[in-house]
Structure formats: structure tokens, C-alpha cells
Amino acid sequence: MDQTLRDQITDISKLSDEELSLLIAHAQNRQLKKGEILLHEGEVCRAFYLVEKGYLRTYYNKKGVQINLSFAFEGNFTANLKSIKNKQGSEFVIEAGEATMVWVFNIDAISVHFNTHPQFTLFVRRLAVRLLLASEEYSNLFKLYTPAERYQHIEKNNPQLLQRISLSQMASYLGVARETLSRIRGKNH
Amino acid sequence: MDQTLRDQITDISKLSDEELSLLIAHAQNRQLKKGEILLHEGEVCRAFYLVEKGYLRTYYNKKGVQINLSFAFEGNFTANLKSIKNKQGSEFVIEAGEATMVWVFNIDAISVHFNTHPQFTLFVRRLAVRLLLASEEYSNLFKLYTPAERYQHIEKNNPQLLQRISLSQMASYLGVARETLSRIRGKNH
DNA sequence: AACCACCTGTGATAAAAATCACAATCGGTA
DNA sequence: TACCGATTGTGATTTTTATCACAGGTGGTT
Numbered sequence: 001m002d003q004t005l006r007d008q009i010t011d012i013s014k015l016s017d018e019e020l021s022l023l024i025a026h027a028q029n030r031q032l033k034k035g036e037i038l039l040h041e042g043e044v045c046r047a048f049y050l051v052e053k054g055y056l057r058t059y060y061n062k063k064g065v066q067i068n069l070s071f072a073f074e075g076n077f078t079a080n081l082k083s084i085k086n087k088q089g090s091e092f093v094i095e096a097g098e099a100t101m102v103w104v105f106n107i108d109a110i111s112v113h114f115n116t117h118p119q120f121t122l123f124v125r126r127l128a129v130r131l132l133l134a135s136e137e138y139s140n141l142f143k144l145y146t147p148a149e150r151y152q153h154i155e156k157n158n159p160q161l162l163q164r165i166s167l168s169q170m171a172s173y174l175g176v177a178r179e180t181l182s183r184i185r186g187k188n189h
Numbered sequence: 190m191d192q193t194l195r196d197q198i199t200d201i202s203k204l205s206d207e208e209l210s211l212l213i214a215h216a217q218n219r220q221l222k223k224g225e226i227l228l229h230e231g232e233v234c235r236a237f238y239l240v241e242k243g244y245l246r247t248y249y250n251k252k253g254v255q256i257n258l259s260f261a262f263e264g265n266f267t268a269n270l271k272s273i274k275n276k277q278g279s280e281f282v283i284e285a286g287e288a289t290m291v292w293v294f295n296i297d298a299i300s301v302h303f304n305t306h307p308q309f310t311l312f313v314r315r316l317a318v319r320l321l322l323a324s325e326e327y328s329n330l331f332k333l334y335t336p337a338e339r340y341q342h343i344e345k346n347n348p349q350l351l352q353r354i355s356l357s358q359m360a361s362y363l364g365v366a367r368e369t370l371s372r373i374r375g376k377n378h
Numbered sequence: 379a380a381c382c383a384c385c386t387g388t389g390a391t392a393a394a395a396a397t398c399a400c401a402a403t404c405g406g407t408a
Numbered sequence: 409t410a411c412c413g414a415t416t417g418t419g420a421t422t423t424t425t426a427t428c429a430c431a432g433g434t435g436g437t438t
Contacts, residue, residue, distance in 0.1 A: 129317050167416065
């Protein structure tokens with residue numbers, strides 16, 4: 001039943017069966033409706049999230065306009081690491097893009113076991129490095145490529161993203177106007 | 190003599206005196222002339238670098254045009270973490286922006302001690318998280334701000350950068366043409 | 379001082395993208 | 409089927425930025 005959950009955790013870092021069970025015992029299950037917010041702006045993030053069904057969208061609210069920063073689909077983790085690490089209010093919002101089921105791993109609950117289970121420390125740090133490397137990869141798109149090249153990069157390296165989210169959401173993610181992305185897409189026929 | 194070196198390391202993660210000495214024993218000192226390359230394109234990065242004097246510039250070579258990605262000044266670490274982690278050739282070049290003195294911490298040399306000195310593992314991971322969070326912070330400039338806002342953000346949060354590097358280097362770092370940055374700067378009088 | 383390499387400012391023009399406006403399409407539903 | 413809301417395509421226009429060209433300026437070196 002929660003075998004996939006176990007697989008997704010051990011994909012980050014190997015844990016003993018006992019440690020796995022202990023970690024999972026701390027995971028809380030949450031059901032979110034489309035548009036429901038998991039982490040509010042200004043709220044300190046105290047957990048990382050694993051998506052079981054649906055997807056989570058992270059965005060920045062710039063004067064009422066939402067700028068998409070990341071998407072996490074089935075089997076992927078997400079969090080606001082800056083907020084967690086610095087214990088500061090989140091600049092970003094994490095919300096459900098569809099009806100979504102997530103596992104919530106509360107950091108405080110887990111950190112209680114850091115001394116007795118050093119593998120937990122490793123797991124959390126590996127997860128952080130993985131999330132941050134992915135974030136760096138994505139953000140280099142903006143430094144190194146033009147809007148059209150960014151779209152082609154997604155087409156090539158992350159095509160499932162195009163199936164799951166609307167053109168408008170993708171335009172915000174790629175940092176271009178919806179109309180511009182529509183024209184880019186038209187050119188590539 | 191190397192008290193500042195010790196301080197810069199313990200700023201990342203606390204180590205015992207013995208561990209500090211062991212770590213420092215693995216650090217190699219390198220002198221670089223202006224323009225000398227520390228990490229070549231295609232080379233696998235196997236170390237992290239601590240700048241003692243001068244500065245290191247990381248850039249991406251796009252069809253002969255250098256696009257600046259980061260600068261590390263006195264007391265700061267840098268590396269190509271993606272290359273280290275995935276053991277893949279670096280897409281980026283790290284070179285000295287001035288006559289520069291660096292401490293080179295070879296990962297393989299240090300990892301030998303990971304089992305006997307778990308604090309080394311922690312140190313490396315903390316360093317990685319710090320570098321990646323800084324990288325994320327910087328890259329959000331591109332998603333969230335216009336060129337003029339980016340420049341003002343640097344003026345406010347990192348003014349020493351403007352003292353140390355030329356307008357041309359800064360323009361490449363901010364992702365705008367040199368002329369555009371000159372005009373932005375003119376407007377802010 | 380004379381020279382040179384490099385950097386910066388600025389005008390003119392071209393290219394790219396944003397914005398505005400509106401028509402067309404698609405799904406779900408009464 | 410007819411309606412409604414959300415999404416997408418597309419033309420016209422404006423705004424922003426890049427590109428090109430060139431004129432100072434600066435600092436180091438001989």
C-alpha cells in the first residue's frame with residue numbers, strides 16, 4: 001500500500017526498514033482541493049511535502065500577479081527551504097493545482113530523532129541538495145536561454161509538464177507573456 | 190596566521206580543533222594570475238574553493254560570449270556542485286578575476302575521513318546548502334524583477350559587488366546589455 | 379609625454395516582447 | 409442543444425531592450 005511512499009523516500013537516501021517506518025509514522029496525510037493553499041505567504045515553512053496525487057504549484061505574488069516558480073507532481077518532494085532554514089516567513093505560496101493528496105513531513109517532529117537516527121539527518125540534507133540543484137538547473141534557463149530556447153528545453157527535458165499544466169501557467173513559469181508563448185508554440189508547429 | 194581560514198570554515202559548521210586541523214591539512218594553496226582558469230569547461234569539479242585574496246568568477250560560455258553566473262570574494266567559498274555531485278563535466282568555467290589566492294579542498298581527499306569524522310560530512314553538506322541557497326536567491330532576481338529592479342537589488346543588498354567588478358561584468362551578471370545597464374545607472378543618478 | 383588597451387556613456391536604429399483587444403475553441407453542465 | 413467560463417490564437421500597437429557606431433575617459437607602460 002505505502003510501498004511507493006517507501007520507494008520515493010529511499011530514492012533520496014537509503015534507510016533501514018525500522019527507520020523508514022519511523023519516518024513514515026511522522027508523515028501526515030492531507031487532501032487538498034484545487035486552489036487550496038498548503039503554505040501561505042508569510043508563514044514559516046516547517047515541513048517538506050511529498051505529492052501522492054495531483055500537483056503542487058509554488059508561486060510568488062508580485063503585486064497581485066502570480067509568478068510560478070515550481071511544480072511538484074506525483075512522487076516528487078517540494079518545500080520552501082529558505083524559509084525552513086532561516087525560520088523566516090515564506091515569500092512564496094504553495095498551493096494545489098488540482099485535487100491533491102500530499103504527505104506532510106514535519107521537520108520538528110523528525111529532528112527529534114536526529115541524534116538517535118543519523119540517517120534522518122542525511123536524508124533531509126540529501127533531499128535539500130536535490131531540491132536546490134533542481135532549482136538551480138531551472139533558474140539557469142533564465143540566465144542562459146531566450147524564451148523560445150526555454151520552451152524547447154522544457155519540451156525536450158520535461159515534456160510531461162506540458163501535458164499537465166495550461167499554457168498560461170507555463171508562460172508564467174517561463175517568464176513570458178501568455179501571448180508570446182502561444183506564438184513560440186505556433187512557430188515550432 | 191590561518192586563523193581567518195579556521196573562522197571561515199567554522200562559520201559554515203562547527204568542528205573540533207583536531208578536525209579543523211585535519212581539514213586544513215588537506216587544503217592546497219593556489220596562486221592564480223588574472224584570467225587564469227581554475228575549473229575548465231568539460232572538466233569534472235572535484236573540489237570546493239575558498240578565496241583568500243582576489244576573486245573567482247564563474248561563467249557560462251554561450252557561443253563565445255561569456256555569461257557571468259557568480260562571483261566569490263575574500264572569505265567566500267565556491268564550486269560547481271552539479272559537476273561534483275553527478276561527476277559530470279562542468280558546463281561552467283571558474284577563473285580568477287584578479288590576481289587571486291585560493292584554498293583548494295579536494296573532495297576525494299576529504300571523503301576518506303567521512304566515516305571516522307562524521308562532522309566532515311555535515312560540513313560539506315552545510316556548505317552545499319549554503320551555496321545553493323545563495324544561488325537560488327540570485328536566480329530569483331531574474332524571475333521576479335525587471336533589469337532596473339535587479340540592479341537596485343544589488344545596490345541595496347550587495348553594494349560591495351559594484352565596487353569590485355566593472356560595469357561590463359555586472360551587465361553580464363544581470364543579464365542585460367552593457368549599454369542598458371549604463372542607462373539604468375544614469376537614471377538612478 | 380605619448381601610446382595603448384580597456385572601459386563607459388550616448389545617440390540612432392532594429393529586434394523582441396509586452397500589452398491591448400477580440401475572436402475562436404473547448405469542456406462541462408443545465 | 410444552448411449556455412457559460414476558462415483557455416488559447418492572433419492582429420495591432422506600444423514599450424522595452426539589444427545592437428551598432430562612435431566619442432570620450434582612465435590607467436598603466438615605455
